[in-house]
Amino acid sequence: MKLLLYPVIEDDRLAKIVQAAGEMAVAGAVDEAAAVREIADADAFFGKLTPEMLAAATRLRWVQSPTASLEHYVFPALVEHPLVLTNMRGIFSDVIADHVMGYVICLARNFHRYIRNQAERRWAPEGGEAARVSNLTGPGVVTAMDRAHRHLAGSTMGIVGLGSIGAEIARRAAAFNMRVVAVDPARAEPPPEVEKLWKPGRLDELLAQSDWIVVAAPHTPETEKMFRRPQFQKMRLAAYFINIGRGAIVELADLTAALEAGEIAGAALDVFEQEPLPPEHPLWRLPNVILTPHVAGYATCIADRHLEVLLDNIRRFAAGEPLRNVVNKRMWF
DSSP states (O other): OEEEEESOOOHHHHHHHHHHHTTSEEEEOSSHHHHHHHGGGOSEEEEOOOHHHHHHOSSOOEEEOSSSOOTTTOOHHHHHSSSEEEOOTTSSHHHHHHHHHHHHHHHHHTHHHHHHHHHTTOOOOTTOGGGOOOTTTOSOSOOHHHHHSOOOTTOEEEEEOOSHHHHHHHHHHHHTTOEEEEEOSSOOSOOTTOSEEEOGGGHHHHHHHOSEEEEOOOOOTTTTTOBOHHHHHTSOTTOEEEEOSOGGGBOHHHHHHHHHTTSSSEEEESOOSSSSOOTTOGGGGOTTEEEOOSOTTOOTTHHHHHHHHHHHHHHHHHHTOOOSSBOOTTTTO
């Protein structure tokens, strides 16, 4: 058997791959032309597969994508080919969930506004200084300052996509005593932290019930442009929208219009239809929006996890055992 790597990788990872492959030969290709030649007799492949490479393959049975997302990876011939495709899902889940809860806490407690005020040395509590509780009376009545700072316990988070990332977000939300509901096309049973799990056809119910909407779905033919103006108009006026899934899921012009019209309370986005987000885009100037430059999945632990999935699947393939993270190629996940 033969495993082909393209592009070539650094020596330390290569040595571990060779060890995991055992008696299976390991070859590397320095460019696509070399990859087309080498893949002719390859049984397995890791890296970026192109249509030209697949057309040249005669024995290919397994392909390991180096990424979790697959909208950039799949193509018609790959979908139709009998080979098994696996991806890197699961390695980012807790890291991205941390990022989401950072958004939630910032928006709930107005940190995004106070950081801007700090840069200007401006003391300006949300709700107004006049609403501050007096030492004579104590917090006996609800004030505008109270209403401007949200308590997470008892609020509802709606998660769109309950895969490994969505499930980790649910666990963290539940730790804050938040109620969690979700929609997912494939998952049949909810984890303990999720009160209700619906199919995507019941998205409107999730939108109507949720104070926080979190998109944790992959980009697929079914999720593209899932969120447009009608979906934002079904959300609560006080709800926040968070997207750490894929930019193509959200029509950004419609989200911007909903924010400018006050149809939702605010948004936090890590992914965008166009990246980098153009500097002239109106989202940059909205005070109730947090924008991060597609960094939710970055942490020092990720590279080791990435290698562990690859090595484990190489060992499994060499031994004829079931592979991890097998993909439904038609659904892109």
